[in-house]
Amino acid sequence: MADMGCSSGPNAFLLVSRIIDIIDEASRGINRQCPQFGVFLNDLPGNDFNGLFNQLSSFEKDLEEVEEVRQLVKAETSFAVDKLETFIIDWSVDSSQDLEIRAKFAAKSLRVVTEALLETTFTHEVMDDLFRLFEACIKERIAVKEGEYVNIVLSRIVTSKAGPIIEESARKVYNTLRPECLMMAKMGCSSGPNALQVVSRIIDVIEKASRSINCQCPQFGVFLNDLPGNDFNTMFNLLLNFYKDLQEAKGSSCGPCFVSGIPKSFYGRVFPDKFLHFVHSSYSVHWLSQVPRGLVSENGEALNKGNIYIAKTSPPKIHKAYYAQFKSDFTLFLRLRSREMVSGGGMVLIFLGSIHSDDPDLVYELFGSTLHDMVLEGLIEEEKLDNFNLPLYSPTVDEVRKLVEAEGSFAFNKLETITVDWGVDTSQSLDTQAEFVAKTVRAVIEPLLTIAFGHAVMDDLFLLFETRVKARMAEKRSEFVTIVVSLTKKE
Ligand SMILES: C[S@@+](CC[C@H](N)C(=O)[O-])C[C@H]1O[C@@H](n2cnc3c(N)ncnc32)[C@H](O)[C@@H]1O
Known part of the structure; x- marks a missing residue:
């Protein structure tokens, strides 16, 4: 309906x-x-x-x-309520504008309503500086919140290394199934431009494949899925250009293409039975449905003290608890998608991985030790750190292979690892690379950290983290491991 x-x-x-x-x-x-x-x-x-x-x-x-x-x-008692509603608007009102304009608009709007009041206490002289600084803060905050930094990293990896695997899978799906309307889902799409870039690439491949066999290009149903709290507004504001670019590039030879947003956890049913021909997800399925239960003892004592993920100093049961949660979530993800996909449909998943299962050596281990330093300096309560753990797991290729085989609905086309240096662009100075890593990590986990440790310590925490990243990068090569798995839904 x-x-x-x-x-x-x-x-x-x-x-x-x-x-x-x-x-x-x-x-x-x-x-x-x-x-x-x-x-x-x-x-x-x-x-x-x-x-x-x-x-x-x-x-x-x-x-x-x-x-x-x-x-x-x-x-x-004087009035009766006829209607009472809430609505939410982006600070900058028009989130399709570029960052500079949005920050300027938000700062000016607040200046108009507060300047007279502020002047009485802080004097007229400081107003220009105050609002200039405020505008810069807003800009930074919107950029961090909207994951601008993460987009750059992810897009480079997906475009350069995993792109050909996605294209190959999409081509195979089209050649096997030849649907009149190809239904594709991007699970965990986030709000940046990457999701629609991948969609354009898939449409391009399929349009070319259909032309090469003198067939009419199919219509496309594109479903962008994420949690309900995702910034779908920003994503939808990119749609006008997406449709315009598609029309300019392909004209009437392709489509039409229907894009929708689906706000729902992918750990539940998202689509009807046998609905999807192609599923793609990048950097999302390593996020667990919850923090593993076994990280606390039966009498409520924290077991992964001083860490926020599996670290060298974590007891072995921590790794077991994390793996058990991933096993259950990933198996559920495969089972749900297998119900929603048609036989012969393709799925390409890209996610954070590790080389060693019980020693993942992620950037999050270093982040945990930065938090520990903040505890030693008395800036964060020890108990809060002991009780905080990230709800993610970075599996090894072997673990992924075993879980896909055990679930049984999919056949492998490809299973590979890709490694990328933490700083991504190693031609940059160490300072620039360290800042880049800190901002990327901040964009991804700040919302979770703010709930656990409060907003006030965030700037100090990430400043310290940046210096720790720089020291570590100077000492040894540090890499993100990415797993790419391309699957076909069996009969
Ligand atoms: C790093 S971002 C993904 C980036 C995006 N795929 C790209 O290529 O630019 C991870 C996304 O996964 C989403 N996510 C995490 N758990 C999810 C779940 N259970 N269901 C749907 N989306 C989820 C998050 O909300 C977040 O937007």
Whole structure:
């Protein structure tokens, strides 16, 4: 079912729940299984989809917040509430603009409303400097939040090294299945431009493959999946250019192409049975569904003290607990996708890996020891560090091979590792590379760290981390290990 022009308020969800209720009742009335539901919330790309998707999980919380207003109005007694809603807008209002313009706009907007008040306490002379600094902070914050740094790293790896594997798999899917509409999903798409770049590349390969056999190019259904809290607004704002570029490059020889966002965890069902022809995910499936349970003893004592992931100083049971969680999550991911894919469909997964299972030697080990230094300096509470662990696992090629074989739904086309230097571009100075690594790690894990350790220590923490990264890079070569696995869904 589709809600065309759904806007961003709660009405769309209310209507959908009502329709599902009616159909559930109707199916029970005739003793039939209730159908699966595909719900498509459509609006223009500039609609606030973030606000909408956030309501999927935070609908009840939002209601509680507006409840305070409702209670106050009720207590005052002069008015009846006809409507009471919340909506969310990006700080810069138009997130399709470039970073400079957005930061300037947000800083100016705040200056207009606060300057007069601030001047009375801090004097007129400091206002220009204050708001210049504030604008720089906003810019940095938006850039870090939107993972601009991560995008650069990931795009280089995917484009240069894993790109040919994705293309080969997409070509194989088309030549085997020749669908009229090729359904593809990008799981864990994030909000940067990488997801649509990969999609363009896949469409290009398939258009060429269809032309080479004098066939009509298929239509494309593209499903961009991530957690409901992902910044889908930014992603959808890239769509206008994506459609325009596609039209310019291919004209009427290709498509049409229909792009949708799917806000849902990939550790649950995301698509109907036998729906997808091609699935791709980059740097997402190493994220676990939860922090492994076995990191705390039965009486609640933290077992991975002083670390935030498997480290050389972690007891062996820590590695076992992490692997057990990955085994369960990855197997579930394969099982769910195998239900959602047609036989002969292709899946290319790219994720963080390790060479040694119990000594992964990730950048996160160094990050854990930086946090430990902050504990020694009294800047972070020891107990908080002892109880914090990252919900990710970087498997070895052997572990991946065994788990795919054991799950049994997929045949291997390729299983490879790619290594890239931490600083990615080793022609840069060590300072630049260290800053780059620190910013990349910050973009990925800051939200988790802020919840555990508070916002106030973040700048100091990442500054210290940058110096530790620089020292480590000067001492020895440090590399990210990436695993690429290309699979075909069996009969
Ligand atoms: C490093 S980013 C991916 C980058 C992106 N694929 C690219 O190539 O630019 C990891 C993404 O995985 C998403 N993610 C993590 N766990 C997920 C889950 N269970 N379901 C869906 N998305 C998930 C995160 O929200 C995040 O956006």
